[in-house]
Amino acid sequence: MSSLIGRSILVSGKVQGVFYRASTLEEANKLGLKGWVKNLPAGEVFIEVFGESEAVEKLIAWCKHGPPMSKVSNVSIKEIAFREERIFEITY
Numbered sequence: 001m002s003s004l005i006g007r008s009i010l011v012s013g014k015v016q017g018v019f020y021r022a023s024t025l026e027e028a029n030k031l032g033l034k035g036w037v038k039n040l041p042a043g044e045v046f047i048e049v050f051g052e053s054e055a056v057e058k059l060i061a062w063c064k065h066g067p068p069m070s071k072v073s074n075v076s077i078k079e080i081a082f083r084e085e086r087i088f089e090i091t092y
Helices: 020-031 053-063
Strands: 004-014 034-039 045-052 071-080 088-090
Touching: 004 053, 020 034, 020 045, 020 053, 020 088, 045 053, 053 071
Parallel strands: 034 088
Antiparallel strands: 004 045, 004 071, 034 045
16 A cells, blocks of 8 residues: 655756646646645756655656656655645646
8 A cells, every 4th residue: 555755856957948847737637646846946846746655756757857848957856744735736
């Protein structure tokens, strides 16, 4: 049985202006995950995701390549406490 986990994910590279947030939202919804994604001023994308460990790991694997026009150079992952979130959304 899978357990519920939380992860923060910092994605660097060419990840803004390439539909990375919208694609992350679509992928997270497909996997049944909750949380949020946003652009950071320095050009990275930051994600907090909560859900079944197997689904979270699938999203992390997806983040390493992202949508077709992105060019991911680094993905940093930190364990965070699980929180109940209602949806997965893009925040600003």
